[in-house]
Amino acid sequence: MKAVRFFGHKDVRVVDDMEIPKPSGEEVLLKIGGAGVCHSDLHIIDEGTVSGSVFTLGHENAGWIEEIGSDVKGYKKGDAVLVYGPWGCGHCKPCQQSKENYCDHQSEMAYGGGLGLNGGMAEYMLVPSSRLLVPIYDLDPVIAAPLTDAALTPYSAIKRSLDKLMADEYVVVIGVGGLGHVALQILREISGAEIIACDVTEDKLAFARELGASYTINSKDADAAEQIKKITGIKKAKVVLDFVGATSTIELGTKVVSLDGDLTIVGLGGGHYQYNMSGLPFGVSMTNPYWGSRVELMEVVGLARQKKIHIEIEKYKLDQANEVYDRLREGKIKGRAVLIP
Ligand code: NAD
Ligand code: ZN
Structure with missing residues (x-):
């Protein structure tokens, strides 16, 4: 499958040879509807705020469930969902309170898809647990993707x-x-x-x-x-x-x-x-707050479903990732750019 990969300082490439991951256990495979392009990506690409391995960018993701691991309950193929971005340990007190953005173990692990682990600027994305999904019901995943960060x-x-x-x-x-x-x-x-x-x-x-x-x-x-x-x-x-x-x-x-x-x-x-x-x-x-909680993401979905907030979107293809990052560097995006596979 196609994916937008971060190879290191100022080196982003669109590749076409990634294997579609297979979910097992708690994992969920998502068919991506849209992946938002956040200014934080520029801090990663240009300033090296996340270093280490090569990974797929995109931490603002939404799509439809494609396949679930054997331990996943409550979701089925085709359900439209957001991916909650900060992936905590899932066990510490902040994580139990849904505040994975302040997980105790933040400093000792890669902290989310598109932030050191494979993210959603791809045709498919593997999410480690259904705990990290928030249903969006009748909302369109292309439009809803930025709710996970630009709104949360x-x-x-x-x-x-x-x-x-x-x-x-x-x-x-x-x-x-x-x-x-x-x-x-x-x-x-x-x-x-x-x-x-x-x-x-x-x-x-x-x-x-x-x-x-x-x-x-x-x-x-x-x-x-x-x-x-x-x-x-x-x-x-x-x-x-x-x-x-x-x-x-x-x-x-x-x-x-x-x-x-x-x-x-x-x-x-x-x-x-x-x-x-x-x-x-x-x-x-x-x-200096960081992101928001899973429960707050549910509340944000409520605001969007009631049409109280509307994300202004510029739509692009995955192949245009570098062009979009340039536009973002120049302050030319109105609202949020979203990459659509
Ligand atoms: P963006 O590029 O979409 O928007 C930045 C806006 O700031 C642009 O409209 C730009 O014209 C304007 N701007 C630039 N310099 C300015 C100045 N001196 N005075 C007033 N306006 C100015 O970026 P974004 O995706 O909205 O992200 C904004 C920032 O928030 C980034 O630094 C990003 O990394 C950060 N961020 C933080 C968190 C967090 O949890 N703390 C989460 C997401 C993003
Ligand atoms: Zn935790």
Whole structure:
């Protein structure tokens, strides 16, 4: 079968000689409907955040069950499912609580398909356990694939600040890409806070306004923080969600977050922050959440099935993987690109 393989630094190739895996025991073989193209792949490809063996990329996957191992119950051929991305040990306390994104054993194993193990940018994908599947019922797997990360990650980040996102407060969203464009819709649906969105191009800012942002600011402007504070007034933003994570965006966050606010850095842009008591308002919680839980993924499916969130998708073939990664590097993808076998 065809697959998009990561061979090492900046070396991604589409191959056509992979064997279709055979599931046994707890394993499930999925016929892939779509695999989302996440900016985290670029951190792997360009910056080497995951090293070691050659593997198939794609950690945002959905499809139909093709074959189940002998120990799998509750699923049959043809069922449409998402693949929950962070594959924990399945036994520790966080895993028992469905929070495999915070598995105790994260540091000692490859941590998911497309992240060191074979992922879903292929015609078929082997999932180690049906525990890692979430049914999507009537949703189309091509459209649903990005729910597993582009929607789950902002959903989980927003939920942890929900008690601060009241209708008399402001929230700042930095980066209106794959994750950010879903974050805006989740905020619009589950919170009352007024949204200020930041990106670096006028198209992305216009897109943000379509998705529920009341105000948009170009964060390349030298006075971006002042522009935001003009909107919020003295109280500033109760929550800042940074989907870039560069030094400049973290710094912007520290300038516009309010006393007792949340500064949530989701982006893995390699930014640095040096704690400075007088540079950060008192009471601020700074956090770097990772992905979300299996149960939260079920809740995200609920939002999508009720049409409360919609992933904007650009569709491509597996053969176009390198072209798509270039477009993503250049910030040219609107919403999320999905590779379809
Ligand atoms: P993306 O490329 O689709 O979107 C990034 C957006 O940020 C683009 O719209 C781009 O124009 C904008 N941007 C770039 N520089 C900016 C700046 N200085 N100010 C404002 N906007 C700027 O990326 P994505 O797939 O949405 O991923 C976003 C980040 O989140 C990546 O670093 C990715 O690795 C990370 N990520 C983290 C987790 C997690 O669990 N923590 C999960 C998934 C992705
Ligand atoms: Zn675990």
